[in-house]
Amino acid sequence: MSIDIKALTPSSFPALAEHFKRHCAERAFWPVDKLGWQRWFCAHDTVSGNVVGHVDLKSDPLIAGLHWCHLGIGIETAYRGQGLGERLMDCAIGFVEAHPALACIELRVFSDNAPAIALHHKKGFTEVGILKDRFRLQGQSIDDIVMVRRLIGV
Numbered sequence: 001m002s003i004d005i006k007a008l009t010p011s012s013f014p015a016l017a018e019h020f021k022r023h024c025a026e027r028a029f030w031p032v033d034k035l036g037w038q039r040w041f042c043a044h045d046t047v048s049g050n051v052v053g054h055v056d057l058k059s060d061p062l063i064a065g066l067h068w069c070h071l072g073i074g075i076e077t078a079y080r081g082q083g084l085g086e087r088l089m090d091c092a093i094g095f096v097e098a099h100p101a102l103a104c105i106e107l108r109v110f111s112d113n114a115p116a117i118a119l120h121h122k123k124g125f126t127e128v129g130i131l132k133d134r135f136r137l138q139g140q141s142i143d144d145i146v147m148v149r150r151l152i153g154v
Helices: 010-027 084-097 114-122
Strands: 038-044 051-059 068-075 104-110 126-137 140-150
Touching (some): 038 084, 051 084, 068 084, 084 104, 084 114, 114 140
Parallel strands (some): 068 104
Antiparallel strands (some): 038 051, 051 068, 126 140
8 A cells, every 4th residue: 555645735625525425434324332433414505505514423532431422513604694503503412312322512612703602502502611722823822612511311
């Protein structure tokens, strides 16, 4: 096997997309009691057919943490502020609530992302910690807020 390591460039995007297809297919439908499971829910623009947002759930990396999952969400700028984040979060929360083995959802959010923080609070997440100076973007220090939602009855 001969492998080269190269920086990502725009011309690499199609190959990266194909890699993600294969990689996600490997873990996309594993049961939630297996390390490495993940689920993705995508928002599709019905006019263009493009995926314009997503929410992903991934298992904790440790067997002892399989009752937790990690949530990530991303929405393209042009589609923000239209309730799409809430719809995606509802899909993810519904999935977790349907799986009794899962007790908690953890996420992280930039401290300067007030709309996302408000949405997470609205969806029952509470702040449990702050990672100070976690990111530096364009010379600005940004904290990362850790938020958790414990499922009802757990």
